[in-house]
Amino acid sequence: MTDLGPGAEFDAIRELVARWGPQARGIGDDAAVLDVPRGDQLVASTDSAVEGRHFRRAWLTPREIGYRAVTAALSDLAAMAAAPIGVLVALAVPSSWRTDLSGIADGIGDAVAAADTVIVGGNLSDASELSITTTVLGHARAPLTRSGARAGDLVYVTGALGAVGGALAALQGGATLSESQRGRFVRPQARIREARWLANAGASAAIDISDGLAADLTHVAFASGVAIEVDLTAIPVSPGADARAALSSGEEYELAITAPRAIDAAAFVARFGLPLTLIGRVADGEPGLTVRDQASRVTVRSGHDHFSA
């Protein structure tokens, strides 16, 4: 770390950097200097978590807020099957949150540790509401995108879905979460290693489930110009949730991928202790998503002008 020089404005930054220790690198210059492995491309994304919009103070500890904000951003690297280079964190912190800053910093540290990466830059501002804007930098030889799905591809999803939507609905209704509900809500994982494994196994397109499986597969369908068909009964569902909840549950940060050939789900489970489930296929046709139940009735149909569940 470069010496930041005198001045009260740097005291808070110094405190953060000291708290992060070796998790923060090269802070103190006007910009971070980083290496992208030769032959790889740079992958970059930015994501904001704003108090009252993306979370409520009563729902989460400061550490959980920091962790979730940075994990959500890192999940975009997973969606591209990129390995992280580092993150930059812009914190806008009201005075009422100032004493919680070290907790937020610890959560940020937890998230970068979970992704085997470091904090390479940031910004600290005063504000009237807490917001955390995280920019993630990564690298990949052949990044996955939303636009690589082709007719005939299979559609897979990692993990099980629905718990986060259930937890959010409970919180919004004023309920208290069970331990297991709470764990899944406050400790999502960015599936970075899983995504790189899936890319190596032949995945053609990927997205992380942030808006909900149905919405995110619709993004893939439009970006790739294909029709995606999903079997409602095949969707892996979290304990206590149902398939319809699993379709709409956002902020899951699991991965949905397409692949031209079957992927060895048993090898994936053995490697990551996480299910990989075949849930549908890609077809020619008007871009959009169709979800069918066992009676082959259409449950969700999304297209250009309509989106209904």
Added chain:
Amino acid sequence: MTDLGPGAEFDAIRELVARWGPQARGIGDDAAVLDVPRGDQLVASTDSAVEGRHFRRAWLTPREIGYRAVTAALSDLAAMAAAPIGVLVALAVPSSWRTDLSGIADGIGDAVAAADTVIVGGNLSDASELSITTTVLGHARAPLTRSGARAGDLVYVTGALGAVGGALAALQGGATLSESQRGRFVRPQARIREARWLANAGASAAIDISDGLAADLTHVAFASGVAIEVDLTAIPVSPGADARAALSSGEEYELAITAPRAIDAAAFVARFGLPLTLIGRVADGEPGLTVRDQASRVTVRSGHDHFSA
């Protein structure tokens, strides 16, 4: 641009991307995919402009707010003598600002055009106050830092200083700005080409003047572990300002650099139409800044425990 798919949440992003046209590239995937020239390093920085903290709504048009926010971030690439690869812009926009979003977008477009770069990603959130967090990505073979100054180096500054501080003081006092005051305040330039020229000419350290010449040279002194001595009367002063104002005026986005040999200021002026002025030198000694007037009295002395002007 990849199709973003259906959903009301994307309408505003679509509008922005349509407004930017070819200035926005690759928006729509989970992350941008970019190339760093072989042999160069990646240079990255993030910077926030928050309403009520960094600007007031009454002072600036939406277009000027967008321009200044992104230019301030790009100036950090200049400080490193890096060439831009692209910017990511996270906008937090209250409903009261929604109709001004196209103006803000135009200002962002102006700033990236001035730096010959593009918008490669972003984020749009609701919020209770406007904030613009810009992440700049650049590349450089040999980035300049704050820590390269050595005893015996000369200290230079680009442009003339003091006008921005004067404009800010006038605005805070409720005054209306003259046309020339206003121009300098609302249209700062990120000195990217100038910085790369100076790096090629042998500069050893650089910083952009965001906190004020005295504060920023103190940062260089601490980062480099050197004493910096500046001649007050040598500082280039904006029309209507004085040398003391020039010392403290922030958000100028001019460059202060050090160099082991004299730099051809005439060639710099001929190339950029901008003065390059020798204002001091680097010496051994306790890290800090000393500014002397003609009578050799100390005007500013900054060290570890004190900072006074």
